[in-house]
Amino acid sequence: MTALTTPLGRLRWTLTDGLTLVGRELGRLRREPGQIVAALVFPVIMVVLFGYVFGSAIQVPDGGDYREYLMPGLFAMVTFSAWLGVMTRMAADASRGVMDRFRSMPMARLAVPFGQTGADLLTGLLMLAIMVGAGLLVGWQPHRGLIPTAQAFLLMIVLRYALSWVGVYVGLAVKNDRVADALVPLGLPFTMLSNAFVPTGGMPGWLRFLADWNPVSALTAASRELFGNPGAPSGDVAWPLAHPVTAVLLWSAALLVIFVPLSLRAYMRRGR
Amino acid sequence: MPDPIVVAEGLHKSFGDTHALRGLDLSVPRGTVCGVLGPNGAGKTTAVRILATLSDPDAGHARIAGYDVVREAGEVRARIGLAGQYAAVDEKLTGRGNLRMFGRLSHLSRRQAHRRADELLERFGLMDAADRQVAGYSGGMRRRLDLITCLILRPDVLFLDEPTTGLDPRSRGEIWDSIRELVADGTTVLLTTQYLDEADQLADDIAVVDHGQVIATGTPDELKATIGDRLDVTLEDPAALPAAATVLNTLAGTEPTTTDADRLSVALPATGLRLADIVRELDHAGVAAADVSLRRPTLDEVFLRLTNRKEPAR
Numbered sequence: 001m002t003a004l005t006t007p008l009g010r011l012r013w014t015l016t017d018g019l020t021l022v023g024r025e026l027g028r029l030r031r032e033p034g035q036i037v038a039a040l041v042f043p044v045i046m047v048v049l050f051g052y053v054f055g056s057a058i059q060v061p062d063g064g065d066y067r068e069y070l071m072p073g074l075f076a077m078v079t080f081s082a083w084l085g086v087m088t089r090m091a092a093d094a095s096r097g098v099m100d101r102f103r104s105m106p107m108a109r110l111a112v113p114f115g116q117t118g119a120d121l122l123t124g125l126l127m128l129a130i131m132v133g134a135g136l137l138v139g140w141q142p143h144r145g146l147i148p149t150a151q152a153f154l155l156m157i158v159l160r161y162a163l164s165w166v167g168v169y170v171g172l173a174v175k176n177d178r179v180a181d182a183l184v185p186l187g188l189p190f191t192m193l194s195n196a197f198v199p200t201g202g203m204p205g206w207l208r209f210l211a212d213w214n215p216v217s218a219l220t221a222a223s224r225e226l227f228g229n230p231g232a233p234s235g236d237v238a239w240p241l242a243h244p245v246t247a248v249l250l251w252s253a254a255l256l257v258i259f260v261p262l263s264l265r266a267y268m269r270r271g272r
Numbered sequence: 273m274p275d276p277i278v279v280a281e282g283l284h285k286s287f288g289d290t291h292a293l294r295g296l297d298l299s300v301p302r303g304t305v306c307g308v309l310g311p312n313g314a315g316k317t318t319a320v321r322i323l324a325t326l327s328d329p330d331a332g333h334a335r336i337a338g339y340d341v342v343r344e345a346g347e348v349r350a351r352i353g354l355a356g357q358y359a360a361v362d363e364k365l366t367g368r369g370n371l372r373m374f375g376r377l378s379h380l381s382r383r384q385a386h387r388r389a390d391e392l393l394e395r396f397g398l399m400d401a402a403d404r405q406v407a408g409y410s411g412g413m414r415r416r417l418d419l420i421t422c423l424i425l426r427p428d429v430l431f432l433d434e435p436t437t438g439l440d441p442r443s444r445g446e447i448w449d450s451i452r453e454l455v456a457d458g459t460t461v462l463l464t465t466q467y468l469d470e471a472d473q474l475a476d477d478i479a480v481v482d483h484g485q486v487i488a489t490g491t492p493d494e495l496k497a498t499i500g501d502r503l504d505v506t507l508e509d510p511a512a513l514p515a516a517a518t519v520l521n522t523l524a525g526t527e528p529t530t531t532d533a534d535r536l537s538v539a540l541p542a543t544g545l546r547l548a549d550i551v552r553e554l555d556h557a558g559v560a561a562a563d564v565s566l567r568r569p570t571l572d573e574v575f576l577r578l579t580n581r582k583e584p585a586r
Contacts, residue, residue, distance in 0.1 A: 020377055024362065024373050027364075031365065031366075096316075096359075096363075098360045098362065100354070101354065101360040102377070105349060105374070105377055107377045107379070175370055267538040
């Protein structure tokens with residue numbers, strides 16, 4: 001058994017313990033597969049509600065099909081659920097003493113945040129797969145071939161991973177599962193304030209500014225571009241929408257640079 | 273006396289303006305149960321968190337089995353178990369699933385973790401519920417699972433922070449039995465509690481904590497002896513109360529407390545008074561007593577006396 005005292009031993013145990021915690025999340029999912037369904041009910045309702053109800057009245061800028069326009073927005077919406085899910089799980093562990101148990105055990109300390117974000121990545125992939133199925137069912141499809149399609153999904157995964165670290169930090173900061181649960185509904189207006197459902201062109205200036213710079217918009221615009229779906233902005237557009245792929249990568253890097261150290265510091269701190 | 277396995281010296285800890293600990297000293301000999309007693313907010317939990325490496329002291333130091341809780345936290349963690357005030361287990365997993373997961377996180381091999389989980393479930397009577405989700409467990413079963421989760425690595429020292437708070441009497445009894453069994457194996461237990469009967473039942477030594485300091489230590493009997501035996505007198509006629517009070521005052525040398533309209537209680541000096549003498553004196557004074565009894569004080573009375581709180585009217 002390698003000890004935790006050498007750098008190599010620590011790395012090995014961080015991976016091993018992290019995998020054990022990923023296994024924990026998968027075990028939870030197996031016991032309650034309803035969690036995935038619950039997380040997807042909302043985006044699927046949106047497919048129907050927006051795809052057929054509001055969609056019949058919304059004009060896509062270059063005259064494309066609205067459901068083709070909508071699906072990249074819904075993929076972005078599912079991606080942005082990452083931070084909420086991870087926040088809720090971290091806060092639940094913190095408020096029920098499970099986090100204290102981890103901290104008082106001779107396990108690799110970093111395994112907890114890495115395990116949690118790793119597990120979220122797996123559930124995220126599963127949710128994305130289900131959403132792709134729903135999209136194909138309502139007539140959405142990628143048009144530009146395998147590589148750009150793969151790039152689009154890769155972008156979603158990279159941003160999702162970065163967002164899950166926001167969840168780690170917020171979850172550790174609130175420490176209370178009730179507060180965390182109360183924060184969850186805030187996710188919706190955040191995703192709606194973007195180009196995911198409607199073009200931002202018609203919004204009042206200040207709102208349009210917020211929507212254009214919302215990372216949800218960058219991800220949506222990037223996947224529209226890579227999937228070849230309609231809705232590419234034309235004319236004078238904000239920088240993140242003119243360079244959506246770069247913008248998503250920059251957002252991801254910025255979130256990781258800020259929230260990984262913050263989270264690790266919050267997790268390692270021994271105070272109360 | 274064997275070497276103490278838990279040593280705390282002059283622990284200080286403040287949260288803003290609140291001084292949770294003000295120079296707490298503690299020493300627990302190997303293989304014993306130390307009960308840390310104190311009212312809410314006395315600093316019990318803060319002390320346990322420092323000893324279990326979850327929190328750093330502002331001043332002072334502590335060692336577990338010779339390892340410093342701040343500088344050698346890793347060594348300490350390999351030797352302790354902590355059960356806090358909540359059942360810190362994953363409610364969505366089964367009992368067995370929890371034990372296996374924590375076994376793996378304790379760096380047992382997969383096979384060892386599985387075997388240890390089964391051993392513990394069997395020994396502590398949770399085998400029947402092993403494959404049920406913890407969410408469906410009763411409060412007592414959850415606490416028992418929480419307790420045995422601490423035992424995966426056979427810790428030298430077990431910290432139990434109010435292990436039975438909120439449990440029904442039967443579940444409390446079951447947890448007590450489990451703790452006694454651990455002690456029989458040689459585990460050292462540091463237990464905080466607000467229940468004095470719990471300390472009385474389980475602890476070899478008691479440390480009474482108030483305002484962040486240990487204000488008394490000793491075995492339950494030693495602590496009880498410090499305030500002497502109690503004499504309770506119930507009168508046939510409440511009107512005789514003043515006369516009875518005078519008699520008791522003369523005998524005991526202290527003012528008795530009126531615990532009911534027709535009942536008096538007084539602490540007796542250590543110079544043993546015999547029950548027969550007391551009855552005779554009351555008789556001389558013309559006081560008819562329905563009941564006169566001499567008893568050891570309860571830990572409650574010791575505790576209230578030590579922490580300078582008023583005895584509650586009964």
